[in-house]
Amino acid sequence: MPELPEVELVGRHLRPHILGRRIRHVTATAPSYFFLTSPATLRQQLPGETIRSLERIGKYLLAQLSSGRRLLLHLGMTGQLILEGAQSPRLVHGTPFVRDKHTHLVLEFADSGPKLYFRDTRKFGKVRLLMPGESDPRLDKLGPDALTLTQRILFGASRKRRAKVKSMLLDQTVTAGIGNIYADESLSLARIHPERPAMSLTESECKNLARIVRRVLTRSIEAGGSSIDDYIHPDGSKGGFQQRFRVYGREGEPCRKCGTAVSRVVIGQRSSHFCPNCQRF
DNA sequence: CAAATCCCCTGCAGGC
DNA sequence: TGCCTGCAGGGGATTT
Numbered sequence: 001m002p003e004l005p006e007v008e009l010v011g012r013h014l015r016p017h018i019l020g021r022r023i024r025h026v027t028a029t030a031p032s033y034f035f036l037t038s039p040a041t042l043r044q045q046l047p048g049e050t051i052r053s054l055e056r057i058g059k060y061l062l063a064q065l066s067s068g069r070r071l072l073l074h075l076g077m078t079g080q081l082i083l084e085g086a087q088s089p090r091l092v093h094g095t096p097f098v099r100d101k102h103t104h105l106v107l108e109f110a111d112s113g114p115k116l117y118f119r120d121t122r123k124f125g126k127v128r129l130l131m132p133g134e135s136d137p138r139l140d141k142l143g144p145d146a147l148t149l150t151q152r153i154l155f156g157a158s159r160k161r162r163a164k165v166k167s168m169l170l171d172q173t174v175t176a177g178i179g180n181i182y183a184d185e186s187l188s189l190a191r192i193h194p195e196r197p198a199m200s201l202t203e204s205e206c207k208n209l210a211r212i213v214r215r216v217l218t219r220s221i222e223a224g225g226s227s228i229d230d231y232i233h234p235d236g237s238k239g240g241f242q243q244r245f246r247v248y249g250r251e252g253e254p255c256r257k258c259g260t261a262v263s264r265v266v267i268g269q270r271s272s273h274f275c276p277n278c279q280r281f
Numbered sequence: 282c283a284a285a286t287c288c289c290c291t292g293c294a295g296g297c
Numbered sequence: 298t299g300c301c302t303g304c305a306g307g308g309g310a311t312t313t
Contacts, residue, residue: 123289
């Protein structure tokens with residue numbers, strides 16, 4: 001589910017519903033590495049806090065709280081932030097979401113508005129409460145946001161890299177927000193083979209690739225993001241960008257440009273899709 | 282150092 | 298129907 005466009009959309013959908021609201025009660029499940037801050041601490045510390053702002057940083061969401069503390073959230077692979085009343089993603093059409101065994105955190109507010117559920121089946125997501133002035137190394141290490149990716153950043157990062165260009169795009173310290181889908185889609189549009197050594201890219205290829213990354217991410221946001229198995233929006237609605245995938249998840253299917261079968265290779269433990277004709281090594 | 286490998290966790294689809 | 302394998306929008310720790 002969540003790469004930059006999806007996280008951005010979750011933030012946009014959530015803001016009107018949670019900003020300015022005061023947390024009254026917190027329910028959190030058993031400790032797991034989902035909780036960088038213990039559930040007990042969250043239950044104890046969050047009530048009384050008002051959510052002042054919510055910003056996206058790469059694939060993270062960071063909520064500023066009234067006490068000066070901050071709540072850091074990451075959706076991992078299957079994380080979902082769901083507003084009470086949302087349509088259930090996989091259950092019968094028209095059924096509102098109800099808390100289940102994968103719902104690890106519930107925020108109830110002092111007003112009568114909807115609760116907020118944080119659900120994550122695989123528990124790769126993260127939640128951490130940052131004390132005033134406290135920082136998180138994960139945030140500190142992030143590169144510039146991928147929506148503002150420039151040729152300069154890509155070209156600079158690529159110079160001494162023997163590693164594959166796709167790995168560079170996925171490296172959040174180079175640029176933050178690109179995940180497996182948008183890396184494949186961007187390289188496809190840029191007609192660059194994902195296994196090319198990053199250092200083999202020319203300056204003009206970097207310029208083109210940076211522009212394409214920005215455009216793909218922007219277009220996906222406009223289309224409501226990509227929804228594959230789970231929904232993404234806090235109200236339960238789905239995105240539509242997955243219908244426009246050129247290569248992602250299309251192994252064996254014809255390239256939309258030349259008809260050649262889309263190939264799949266594994267790069268850095270991740271499936272990588274490309275057209276072997278349009279994206280020459 | 283940089284780069285490759287393994288691991289965290291759960292559910293689902295497909296082959297037999 | 299059931300079992301088994303492989304795979305999944307992420308990223309951190311460990312190894313080479």
